[in-house]
Amino acid sequence: MLQVTNLEVVYDDVALVLRGISIRVAPGQIVALLGANGAGKTTLLRAVTGLLDVHEGEITKGSVSLDGTPIHKLRPAAVVRMGIGQVMEGRRIFAELSVEENLRLGGHTSSGSHKERLERCYSLFPVLATRKRSTAGYLSGGEQQMLAMGRALMASPKYLLLDEPSLGLAPKLVEQIRDLIVQINASGTGVLLVEQNATMALSIASHGYVMENGKIVLDKPSGELLADEDIREFYLGSHTKSFRDVKHYQRRKRWLS
Amino acid sequence: MVDLLEAVIRGLGRGSIYALLALGFVIIFKATRVISFAQPAFMLAGAVLVTFLVGPLGFWGALIAATLLTALLALGVERSAVRPMVGRPAFVVAIITLGVDIAVRVVVNAFLGINVRQVDDPWGLKTVELAGLRVEQRHIAVLLTTTVLVAGLFAYFRFTRMGLAMRAASYDQEAALAQGVSVGSVFAVSWAMAGGLAAVAGTFVAAGENVDGLMWRIALVALPVIILGGLDSLPGAVVGGLLVGVLQELAANYQAEYAPVWLGENVSIITPYVVMLLVLLVKPYGLFGTREVERV
Numbered sequence: 001m002l003q004v005t006n007l008e009v010v011y012d013d014v015a016l017v018l019r020g021i022s023i024r025v026a027p028g029q030i031v032a033l034l035g036a037n038g039a040g041k042t043t044l045l046r047a048v049t050g051l052l053d054v055h056e057g058e059i060t061k062g063s064v065s066l067d068g069t070p071i072h073k074l075r076p077a078a079v080v081r082m083g084i085g086q087v088m089e090g091r092r093i094f095a096e097l098s099v100e101e102n103l104r105l106g107g108h109t110s111s112g113s114h115k116e117r118l119e120r121c122y123s124l125f126p127v128l129a130t131r132k133r134s135t136a137g138y139l140s141g142g143e144q145q146m147l148a149m150g151r152a153l154m155a156s157p158k159y160l161l162l163d164e165p166s167l168g169l170a171p172k173l174v175e176q177i178r179d180l181i182v183q184i185n186a187s188g189t190g191v192l193l194v195e196q197n198a199t200m201a202l203s204i205a206s207h208g209y210v211m212e213n214g215k216i217v218l219d220k221p222s223g224e225l226l227a228d229e230d231i232r233e234f235y236l237g238s239h240t241k242s243f244r245d246v247k248h249y250q251r252r253k254r255w256l257s
Numbered sequence: 258m259v260d261l262l263e264a265v266i267r268g269l270g271r272g273s274i275y276a277l278l279a280l281g282f283v284i285i286f287k288a289t290r291v292i293s294f295a296q297p298a299f300m301l302a303g304a305v306l307v308t309f310l311v312g313p314l315g316f317w318g319a320l321i322a323a324t325l326l327t328a329l330l331a332l333g334v335e336r337s338a339v340r341p342m343v344g345r346p347a348f349v350v351a352i353i354t355l356g357v358d359i360a361v362r363v364v365v366n367a368f369l370g371i372n373v374r375q376v377d378d379p380w381g382l383k384t385v386e387l388a389g390l391r392v393e394q395r396h397i398a399v400l401l402t403t404t405v406l407v408a409g410l411f412a413y414f415r416f417t418r419m420g421l422a423m424r425a426a427s428y429d430q431e432a433a434l435a436q437g438v439s440v441g442s443v444f445a446v447s448w449a450m451a452g453g454l455a456a457v458a459g460t461f462v463a464a465g466e467n468v469d470g471l472m473w474r475i476a477l478v479a480l481p482v483i484i485l486g487g488l489d490s491l492p493g494a495v496v497g498g499l500l501v502g503v504l505q506e507l508a509a510n511y512q513a514e515y516a517p518v519w520l521g522e523n524v525s526i527i528t529p530y531v532v533m534l535l536v537l538l539v540k541p542y543g544l545f546g547t548r549e550v551e552r553v
Contacts, residue, residue: 049435050434051431051434051435054430054431054434075439076434076435076437077434077437077438077439079437080435080436080437081437086435088431088432088435092429092431092432092435093432094424094425094428094429094432094433095428096424096428096547097421097424097425097428101421101424101425104418104421105421105422105425105433105436105438106436108418108421108422108436108437108438109436109437151436152436155436155437
């Protein structure tokens, strides 16, 4: 169980970005985390994987634990070794290296030969196998996303954190990525899916959280979220009423203010 | 013709030394985005260590031991003076390395004293006849050593886990961290490598001559070399080093005949800088410096 408890994160000693977040991801579960830009979703992922330092961020309260062991004080390398993989927002592949080198780097922490894990990766993403030797920077956006996911899987993580895997992809590709996430999950990897594309995220998740201004404002099974009137209006885009009839300050419901 | 070829081989010998030094600069730059000005001190330290170790260990043994010890020294410097500055502006770190350079050189000079110390290399100024050319043995030795080291380095960066991690970290540090690469050890290994390479270069500078407290100045030629080759390119450092070495020797060789008298007699000293200027006019990224890989 990956568990975040009452987490508070401060950037640059002044900006309080997470204000007491608690979420949990059970083994083998897909959990969706929704929220507008600037809600603190990426910060939450950074806090889990130990990348806050790079951005002058600091955990001031609360904890992150993996199967009961606190991991929020560990270095990023140690977190990866504990079994948490992250696909960062914007893919962040190593553009100058070849596809295979990117994948080999994903297995940096795992000992022994990469051969078997590479095979598994190529069977999951056949398109990467055909472009093994090409420079990763020349792959298309969808292929780069698959490369980023494959790279994270090379460390055989127990939990995979995905930050906006649908970013900048065509609807067909989003569907493909969604199916791949389901496939990865089916082999026993827990997934925490951060998304703007709520329809896609909730269609495969079993549980969903909605974040706003650094707090969790809704925490429900994804079926209930899909049926929720507010969610339907704000994230799924079903306009039941004309905006013409609504005062501007009423147009967007906020749970916090 | 014989004259020309002999000058080219002398130039390759001299250029190998520049290449070794430039590689050190580039490796540190790639890992930390900082130019380390401590290289000259490591070069001097390596040569002086060899003069002390050559008695019990013999030349090659002393060279290897001095290389490892200098690498260790560089590791210590990185850990104590550079690592605490991670995240600070590159300029600050560069100035710190300048300070380290002076401090290390003062200590090394104290060991050097006023005695004439030699690295006792097996070649001295002996020459060998190769296909009708008279070639100094030390130039062949340094060229071969450099070839082996460069081949080893390139294999390391291409095939090993840590080498790959170093390349990745130099491209995108945060993404490398997220894959479990320890960026701290990447810094450490880069500094150690640069220190070791400088030690080898220093020893070969002193081969056939004395260890001179002022020989660190040769390391300054590595600066035009790396700018010429492209700051972040390892092949650039090697090619740039050899190119500058050869051009410098050619200038020294033919100046008396072809250069106008008002230029004086030591034009070869400024050739590296002139070549750098000319190349930069045509290729602002240097000969091999990477522009970003971009999808069109």
